[in-house]
Amino acid sequence: MRIRRALALSAALTALAVGLPAASAFSDDGSGKEDCKNVTNGGSPSDPQCFWMADPAQALDIVRFWAKDDGAKLKEAGEYPVGWIDCTVENCKNDGEGDGVAHDEGDPAPEGYTDDNTPPTCQTAGATCSVSPEEIAAAAQTPAGQAVAAAAAGKMRVWIDTELLDDYKAGATQFAAAVKKVGALAAQPGVVGIRFTSQLGYNGAVTTSEEMSKFVTETAAALHQVAPGKKLGVHTVVPEFGCGENDPCKAEMTKKYPLLTPDKIEPLLTSGSVDQLTLDAGLLNTAYATWKISGAQAQSNQWVKVKALAWDTLAQISAEDAGLAGKDRSQLTTEQAATVVQQRVAAPLKNGAATVNLWTHWQDTTGGTYRVMGEKLAATPAWEQLTKLQPLQRRLSTIFDPAAAEVGVSQDVKKLSEVFGQVYITS
Numbered sequence: 001m002r003i004r005r006a007l008a009l010s011a012a013l014t015a016l017a018v019g020l021p022a023a024s025a026f027s028d029d030g031s032g033k034e035d036c037k038n039v040t041n042g043g044s045p046s047d048p049q050c051f052w053m054a055d056p057a058q059a060l061d062i063v064r065f066w067a068k069d070d071g072a073k074l075k076e077a078g079e080y081p082v083g084w085i086d087c088t089v090e091n092c093k094n095d096g097e098g099d100g101v102a103h104d105e106g107d108p109a110p111e112g113y114t115d116d117n118t119p120p121t122c123q124t125a126g127a128t129c130s131v132s133p134e135e136i137a138a139a140a141q142t143p144a145g146q147a148v149a150a151a152a153a154g155k156m157r158v159w160i161d162t163e164l165l166d167d168y169k170a171g172a173t174q175f176a177a178a179v180k181k182v183g184a185l186a187a188q189p190g191v192v193g194i195r196f197t198s199q200l201g202y203n204g205a206v207t208t209s210e211e212m213s214k215f216v217t218e219t220a221a222a223l224h225q226v227a228p229g230k231k232l233g234v235h236t237v238v239p240e241f242g243c244g245e246n247d248p249c250k251a252e253m254t255k256k257y258p259l260l261t262p263d264k265i266e267p268l269l270t271s272g273s274v275d276q277l278t279l280d281a282g283l284l285n286t287a288y289a290t291w292k293i294s295g296a297q298a299q300s301n302q303w304v305k306v307k308a309l310a311w312d313t314l315a316q317i318s319a320e321d322a323g324l325a326g327k328d329r330s331q332l333t334t335e336q337a338a339t340v341v342q343q344r345v346a347a348p349l350k351n352g353a354a355t356v357n358l359w360t361h362w363q364d365t366t367g368g369t370y371r372v373m374g375e376k377l378a379a380t381p382a383w384e385q386l387t388k389l390q391p392l393q394r395r396l397s398t399i400f401d402p403a404a405a406e407v408g409v410s411q412d413v414k415k416l417s418e419v420f421g422q423v424y425i426t427s
Contacts, residue, residue, distance in 0.1 A: 131184045131226060139184035143402035143409060144427045150410045151400075151425065152190025154417035159193045159233065160185050161399060161424035164219055165205050175222070183226030185427055193231035193276065194223055195424060200236040201259035209264045213271075220273035233276030235320060238265055241279075241305040242288050242298035249291040262309060269314035277311070278357060281321040281344065296343060303351035312352065318397075319348040322359035322370070329374040330382035337385040345386075349395055355422065357397045358386075361404065377406050377415050386419045397422035 066073050139145045144160075151158045160182055167178035186194055196219055199205075206212040220232050239257045243249035254261055268274050279302065285295035293301070311317050321344045324330055324337070332340060345356050360372040373383045389396065398420045405412045416423060 131180055131187060135180070135184040136187045139181070140188055142185075144185055144425050145188055147400060147402040147409050147413055147425045148185065148188045148190060150413040151417070151423050152188070154414055156190075156413075156417050156420065157192050157397075157422040158188075158190045159195055159231075159397075159422065159424045160191060160427050161195045161198075162427045163198060164196045165200075165215060168215055168219060169205075179219075179222045179226050182223065182427065185425075186223075186227040186230050191230065193233055194227060195233040195235060195276070195278070196220075196223060198235040199280075200234050201264070202237055202257065206259065209259055212259055212264070213267060216268050216273050217271060231275040232273065233278060233316075234268070234274055235278040235280060236260060236265065237280045237283060238262060238302070238305075239283055239287065241302040242284055242293065243291070244293070244297070244301035244304070246291050246293065249288060249293065252290075262305070266309070266311070266314075269311060274315050276316040276318060278318045278320045279306075279353075281319060281323070281348075285323070296347070299343075299347060300351060303348065303353065307352050312354065316354045317352070318355040318357060319353040320357040320359075321345075321348075322362070324382050324386075325359055325361070325370040325372045326382075327368055327370060329371050329378070330380045332380075332382045334381040334385070337380075337382040340382070341385045341389070345389065345392070345396070349392065355395045355397050357399065357422075357424065358420075360398045360416070361401070361406070362399075363404065373406075373415075375406065377412065383419075389419065393419065394421040396420045397424065399424045399426060401426040 140149065148158050148160075162178075162182050164175070164178055164182070167175045182194060182196070185191070197215075200216075201212050206215060216234065223230070223232055237257075238260055239253040240250050240261055243253060258264075265277070269277060281299065284298040284302065288294075288298045306312065306317050323344050324332070324340055326332070330337070345358070348356050358372070359370075361370070363369050372380065372386070374380055386396075396419060398416055400413060400416060400423050402409050402425065413423070
């Protein structure tokens with residue numbers, strides 16, 4: 001597992017060394033082993049992973065070793081015995097499932113075969129694990145369904161963004177109904193995944209790591225049944241990551257956010273329940289000032305830790321940021337917007353984020369509206385800077401609430417597709 005993680009890390013670091021547009025370039029501050037030196041300051045190996053990671057040069061040596069002499073070493077290693085039997089050539093023993101005879105599509109069913117159309121067994125008693133064509137058709141007519149269709153028409157990848165924790169805590173009946181509703185939306189063409197909770201472990205909705213793990217595991221199992229094949233994601237933050245190797249900072253963050261330590265979050269990734277973990281940037285700019293850690297350094301620390309733990313081999317690790325929006329509209333000048341785009345978009349991508357999810361429109365608890373664009377999708381310097389990131393479009397995403405469209409669902413989504421390759425549709 002460590003070798004696999006190390007190779008994946010080296011490939012990711014090599015890939016991120018290129019690809020950012022010139023307008024978003026940053027000076028190199030090291031990669032591979034150098035990242036580890038930045039974290040440990042040459043001290044004791046507080047992160048042992050740093051010392052077995054293969055840097056790009058080592059990864060190339062490994063490839064050369066296996067490719068030498070026309071792959072002689074690979075040939076010597078031999079093939080892994082998979083144990084398949086070709087029933088068209090060999091006699092197949094009838095000691096397992098089936099009748100021991102190869103069948104092609106369209107052939108008559110084997111003698112004695114029956115199909116009673118029994119629906120799959122659900123984990124929750126009384127629940128239905130699939131959605132009907134009628135339910136899928138009804139979901140397509142909702143504002144969220146129309147937004148999905150508009151995004152798919154604009155060649156955007158679509159995730160359903162929902163919150164199932166309240167329904168989960170409300171009991172089996174309400175939870176099953178909520179899951180089924182999400183499944184009907186997820187069945188729409190163009191949907192690739194479902195983000196089923198946000199601020200996990202941060203907002204107080206769960207109080208123990210056991211409760212958090214149980215919610216994620218059981219919700220993922222329910223969604224896999226009702227929406228097979230869809231990726232699943234969660235949104236949270238790991239405050240300790242921003243500290244780097246500052247021990248007093250890490251101790252304070254662990255005390256303040258006991259559910260959000262790396263050892264509590266990683267099991268959610270290794271369990272297979274989560275395909276995408278989005279880390280919020282909300283704390284990075286201000287929460288570390290006590291220890292004289294700047295926002296830029298906290299962000300760098302976060303992604304160094306992600307790479308050191310090789311979380312990107314367990315799931316897609318993404319960033320989320322609301323810093324480009326302002327009250328009513330973004331007030332950033334062109335120069336300010338260019339700097340913020342570099343800090344909040346280009347830097348996370350360079351440092352290891354698979355995608356960056358930008359909030360472009362939302363309301364606070366007092367009813368105030370925050371936007372990147374102005375009213376009715378009016379252009380701003382911040383939006384103009386984002387349009388210059390076209391080479392990164394596939395790695396940029398945003399959240400869209402159909403209930404808060406500026407002009408109309410289809411018009412808003414079309415505008416967003418000018419910058420973003422992926423959208424989270426709120427349901």
